[in-house]
Structure formats: C-alpha cells, structure tokens
Amino acid sequence: MADRVRKVTYCYTVVPNRAGQGARMLAALKAEGVDLLAYSGFPVKGGKSQLDFVAEDGAALRRVARREGWKLSKNKKGFLIQGDDKPGAVYRHIQRLADEKINVTAADAVSAGKGRYGMILWVKPKDYGRAARVLRAK
Numbered sequence: 001m002a003d004r005v006r007k008v009t010y011c012y013t014v015v016p017n018r019a020g021q022g023a024r025m026l027a028a029l030k031a032e033g034v035d036l037l038a039y040s041g042f043p044v045k046g047g048k049s050q051l052d053f054v055a056e057d058g059a060a061l062r063r064v065a066r067r068e069g070w071k072l073s074k075n076k077k078g079f080l081i082q083g084d085d086k087p088g089a090v091y092r093h094i095q096r097l098a099d100e101k102i103n104v105t106a107a108d109a110v111s112a113g114k115g116r117y118g119m120i121l122w123v124k125p126k127d128y129g130r131a132a133r134v135l136r137a138k
Contacts, residue, residue: 003083005093005137008037008120010054011061011072017049025051028068034060037080038120040108054080054120078122079137085117093119093135100134102127 015021022041029036038054055061058075065072081093090109097104102123109119123131131137 003081003089003093005135006080006082007132007137008054008078008080009058009075010038010052010078011058011075012050012052013065013070013072014044014048014050017043017047021049022051025068025070028064029053029055029061032060032064034064038108038118040120054078076122077125077128078120079131079135081119081121081135082112083117085111085115089117090119093121096134097123097131100130102131102134 013025015025022039026039035056036053037056038052040052041049044050053061053072062072064070083089090107094104094107105122105124107119107121109117111117
C-alpha cells in the first residue's frame with residue numbers, strides 16, 4: 001500500500017518541565033474526546049517543556065484549551081505520513097525533500113506495530129507549499 005501523506009495543523013504550549021504536566025493536559029483532552037493524530041513533548045530553555053498537539057479537530061482542541069486556561073500558539077503546519085513499515089520507509093520522503101533542496105526543520109518517526117509506521121515532519125513556512133507538492137500531500 002502507498003504511504004498516506006496528510007497536511008496537518010498543530011499548535012503547542014509551553015509548560016513547566018515537571019512530572020505530570022503532559023498527563024494533566026492529555027487527561028483533559030481525553031475527557032472531551034479530542035482525537036490526537038500526534039503528540040510530542042520536549043524540553044526547552046528555562047526549565048520549560050514544549051508540548052505539540054496535532055488534533056483531528058483543531059477547534060475541539062482549542063475549546064478545551066480555552067476552558068482549561070492553556071495558552072496555545074497560533075496554528076502551525078506540518079505533515080503526517082503513515083504507511084507500511086519497511087527498510088527505507090522514512091528515507092524516501094526525506095530524500096525527496098532533499099532532492100528539491102527543502103530543509104526538514106524537524107521529524108519524528110516511529111514503528112506503529114503490525115507492519116505500519118508513522119512520521120510527523122515540519123518544514124519552514126516558506127517551503128510548505130513546495131513540500132506539499134513534492135510529498136503529494138492531501
């Protein structure tokens with residue numbers, strides 16, 4: 001089966017880098033039935049962590065954030081790639097972008113089990129349209 005490349009929007013928040021911050025936020029999203037396509041958390045400067053949320057329904061995510069008092073970034077753009085897990089699965093997409101001189105700002109990929117994988121990747125806003133064409137994103 002061919003890989004599926006989707007255009008996605010995401011937003012992030014910055015929280016204290018302490019145990020339980022992500023769990024608290026994820027619990028609120030779960031309670032409201034917000035379906036996450038991807039979630040990423042990593043440390044940033046000053047004892048803080050950035051939490052990225054890629055939701056199937058961005059409006060639902062924002063409603064929960066508003067109610068909970070979370071400060072979310074403006075919407076950002078990225079790509080979600082899903083497909084069959086085999087040697088070179090991630091390479092193909094990264095190489096296509098490299099061939100077109102499009103720099104990948106960040107990427108995370110993981111085996112999803114049962115022969116599947118997923119990857120989320122970001123490029124600079126100025127390269128987004130060109131990257132979408134190169135990746136044949138829907």
